[in-house]
Amino acid sequence: MxxxxxxxxxxxxxxxxxxxxxxxxxxxxxxxxxxxxxxxxxxxxxxxxxxxxxxxxxxxxxxxxxxxxxxxxxxxxxxxxxxxxxxxxxxxxxxxxxxxxxxxxxxxxxxxxxxxxxxxxxxxxxxxxxxxxxxxxxxxxxxxxxxxxxxxxxxxxxxxxxxxxxxxxxxxxxxxxxxxxxxxxxxxxxxxxxxxxxxxxxxxxxxxxxxxxxxxxxxxxxxxxxxxxxxxxxxxxxxxxxxxxxxxxxxxxxQILSLIDAYDSTQSDSINDVEAFADAYLALIGMGDISFEPDEENKPSEGEQQIRAMKNNRVLLIPEGGDAKWVVKTVNDTQQENLKTRLAADIHKFSKTPALTDQDFAANASGVAIKYKLMGLxxxxxxxxxxxxxxxxxxxxxxxxxxxxxxxxxxxxxxxxxFKRNIPANFTEIADVLNKVGGLLSKETQVGLLPVETTYAEERERIKAEAEDGYSVPTADEE
Structure with missing residues (x-):
């Protein structure tokens, strides 16, 4: 800057x-x-x-x-x-x-x-x-x-x-x-x-x-x-x-623009390879001299007619000693996928931004574990x-x-x-903590730990108003 x-x-x-x-x-x-x-x-x-x-x-x-x-x-x-x-x-x-x-x-x-x-x-x-x-x-x-x-x-x-x-x-x-x-x-x-x-x-x-x-x-x-x-x-x-x-x-x-460029290039090259595979050439070996030049009346050549007939009939008549095979570029798919995986990991690593769509990101993870994964963020x-x-x-x-x-x-x-971070809250985990140590904390501190948009003063007034209206929540013993 x-x-x-x-x-x-x-x-x-x-x-x-x-x-x-x-x-x-x-x-x-x-x-x-x-x-x-x-x-x-x-x-x-x-x-x-x-x-x-x-x-x-x-x-x-x-x-x-x-x-x-x-x-x-x-x-x-x-x-x-x-x-x-x-x-x-x-x-x-x-x-x-x-x-x-x-x-x-x-x-x-x-x-x-x-x-x-x-x-x-x-x-x-x-x-x-x-x-x-x-x-x-x-x-x-x-x-x-x-x-x-x-x-x-x-x-x-x-x-x-x-x-x-x-x-x-x-x-x-x-x-x-x-x-x-x-x-x-x-x-x-x-x-x-x-x-x-x-x-x-x-x-x-x-x-x-x-x-x-x-x-x-x-x-x-x-x-x-x-x-x-x-x-x-x-x-x-x-x-x-x-x-x-x-x-x-x-x-x-x-600071990671070059990594983004590398990922774009690698992924684009992979797509190019797939298209190139789809555009592979069929090599006909030992099939004789076949002409692809049109005749004087500009009609399809003998070679084009033979290839069209093979496609329609789905049959190849190969003479003795002949062969037919696709000519394709050998693609090392494993190497490409490993490279893209490393590039994606480096992008998230150096930007300190987690891959939220990763299936292992928050699978069965506790609140502490999720916070650890969000440490970079x-x-x-x-x-x-x-x-x-x-x-x-x-x-x-x-x-x-x-x-x-x-x-x-x-x-x-x-x-x-x-400032308050925008992160999903585990109410069960928070309630368990408050249940265990609630007696050591003031009511105001306990309300402050709850992931809800309220204050202790607001809740105190609401509880007071509910009591005046005769409203109460039954306890387990009263049910």
Whole structure:
């Protein structure tokens, strides 16, 4: 993954912005396009050529699609849960000395600033997430990150003054960071191309985002020309938010493209051999001189007539000393199958993605055994989680920046995120564990161990409501 850096004192001009876009198109975009091609099945084998008249099958095996979908489904198949254990609110009076000291430095405050934390912030965030279909957006970001090694979203305020965030194609995003150890995002560039449906004319546009404003540009005559005036975005930071797949910014199948190509080629060659066997030649030995040249009236030759008669009658008249046999290419099927098996195993091994269709994967396996087989997938998911969490924290920070415009201070660090793996649960095994050690654990911990979408507080309220309604579940002694 390519990373751009510049000194924060260096001015960002249209010429410099254009240079970043051109460099990105030359160095990074080809890599991203190739990775996307392998996700949708446009692989190297589809461009293979062969001798005319010979079989040239091009069997595509979309391992990239499989690896990404399995990884994203396991990592983000369950919606991310948000929580906060902070108190409801802490206003200026509660903060006391620090708030008053800050007020003395800034001058007289006309009204107290309320710091919204705890459930107040959580409820607001949940409403914003619901409005933006956050779970679906996260899955799309996870897919982009799995393919390209990075995903991007744009945070903005819509025409109804609502806070919005939406994934944007990382193939059209250039990020520029400062050159300090903090690596702060200084600018974001989003570029795209419009094609007129009638004239087929191509026009390229770009939007430059800083921490304060955004400016639209149009590419004309080799120059980037500003369109209109800069617009303040009120986000409080660069509104493009990156999500990395891992520390190196690598896609999930980026390092095994050669193995995928080898598997495609080997499988295609096997199909070619099968077709070549079907197109085998029949050798007739000692059958005399048979002509296949048509006569003057362009009628079938004597040889063609004899062969047609043999096919219709299903009889061969072979003279003494003659023979008939098929001329075929000897195929070492065992060697080919062993090679394909090794290639498939290496693809799963080095991508750390299990072959879920393997009949031995989960046959009569316990929960612990299945987790052991998923250890590679879990290792990848743990790295994804650490990287994705940073992106979510910055998203919440940007949301809090916008909310603070209304005069209330929001503390984004009070929000906690919980990721849950999407894996089939063994209820019998969990119930057995709780039955054995339940007395050593609190009710809240026991509920937390259950693979159901609920909390201890919710269950406590439900049990209380059922008791008030006179509903109860009979025990074994009462039956």
């Amino acid at each position: 390519l990373t751009y850096r510049m000194n924060r004192d260096t001015p960002m001009t249209p010429q410099r912005m254009g240079a970043y876009i051109a460099d990105f198109k030359t160095k990074e975009l080809p890599r991203m396009r190739k990775l996307y091609d392998y996700y949708v099945g446009r692989q190297k084998i589809t461009r293979r050529t062969g001798p005319e008249g010979k079989p040239n099958n091009k069997a595509v095996h979309p391992y990239g699609n499989y690896i990404t979908d399995i990884n994203v489904g396991y990592f983000l198949g369950e919606a991310i849960a948000y929580s906060s254990s902070a108190p409801e609110e802490a206003d200026e009076a509660k903060n006391g000395t620090l708030q008053r000291a800050a007020a003395a430095v800034r001058g007289a405050l006309k009204k107290a600033i309320t710091i919204v934390t705890g459930k107040g912030l959580l409820d607001t965030l949940q409403e914003i997430n619901k409005y933006n279909d956050e779970a679906a957006g996260n899955a799309e970001l996870g897919t982009d990150a799995s393919i390209f090694g990075i995903a991007d979203e744009l945070v903005y305020i819509d025409k109804d003054s609502e806070i919005r965030f939406t994934p944007v194609d990382p193939r059209g995003i250039v990020l520029i960071f400062d050159d300090t150890v903090e690596s702060e995002l200084l600018y974001g560039i989003r570029f795209w191309e419009n094609v007129d449906i009638l004239t087929k004319a191509h026009t390229e546009y770009a939007v430059l985002y800083s921490d304060i404003e955004c400016q639209t540009y149009r590419h004309a005559g080799g120059l980037w020309v500003a369109e209109g005036e800069p617009v303040e975005h009120h986000i409080g930071a660069v509104p493009i938010n990156p999500y990395y797949n891992n520390r190196m910014g690598l896609g999930d199948y980026e 879990e290792t990848v998911a743990a790295k994804k989680e650490r990287a994705f969490r940073k992106g979510l924290q910055r998203r919440i920070e940007l949301i809090c920046n916008v909310l603070s415009i209304k005069g209330r201070k929001y503390r984004y660090t009070d929000i906690a995120m919980t």
